[in-house]
Amino acid sequence: MQESVVKDLALAEAGEKRIEWARRHMPVLDRIKEEFEREKPLKGARIVACLHVTVETANLITTLVAGGAEVAVTGSNPLSTQDEVAAALAARGLFVYAFRGENETEYYDCIKKALELKPNVSLDDGADTIAIIHKEHPELAAQMLGGCEETTTGVVRLRAMAEDKALLYPVIAVNDAETKMMFDNRYGTGQSTLHGIMQATNFLFAGKTVVVCGYGWCGRGFAMRAKGLGANVIVIEIEPRKALEA
Secondary structure: OOOOOOOOHHHHHHHHHHHHHHHOOOHHHHHHHHHHHHHOOOOEEEEEEEEEEOOOEEEEEEEEHHHEEEEEEOOOOOOOOOHHHHHHEEEEEEEEEEEEEOOOHHHHHHHHHHHHHOOOOEEEOOOOOEEEHHOOOOOHHHHOOOEEEHHHHHHHHHHHHOOOOOOOOOEEEEHHHHHHHHHHHHHHOOOHHHHHHHHHHHHOOOOEEEEOOOOOOHHHHHHHHHHHOOOOEEEEEOHHHHHHHH
């Protein structure tokens, strides 16, 4: 394995503080980590994790390591990587290949460096790792125990591969989990979408009219948050039961 590729290892101390702060707000994962430290259920697993390199992901990664896994981390989005978090994980001795602002070539180079771990499990957010394994490293696909995919985009890609009989190892469509939709889509997407708009525009929602197109889990969350900020919310929905709920 090559040495980690991060923006600046001097950011590690700041990253550790942020990771620890987030850990205090993730009690379920913390409890799982305690169990993993005792039982080591992941001993022998070599995991490549192509995810958003954030404080939440850092706590997931440390939980996997506590369970006995070897893990290589790379970013699934060059614009979401938190450089201080990547530095903190690298300073702990993990293999980390991620920095904010990667160009396309750097992005794929980082994934390929992570694959030098010769993983037998993949964690994906967008299916790029799975795609590279299939296109460039079919020998890795033969040893893969399985993988996970977190996004709608990735699941669509993988379903197409499965229909074409081209998917070489089993992948769990985490994105389809009902609890993922209930919590991540409704509360996570609902809050982060509004946060992104406000951060980019300095926009005040109070008194504004907000139109929500579709009342699925993401639409519900966004509408709830917009109403909570004082907006007049209008929902457009063609499915009668969802429209009634709105």
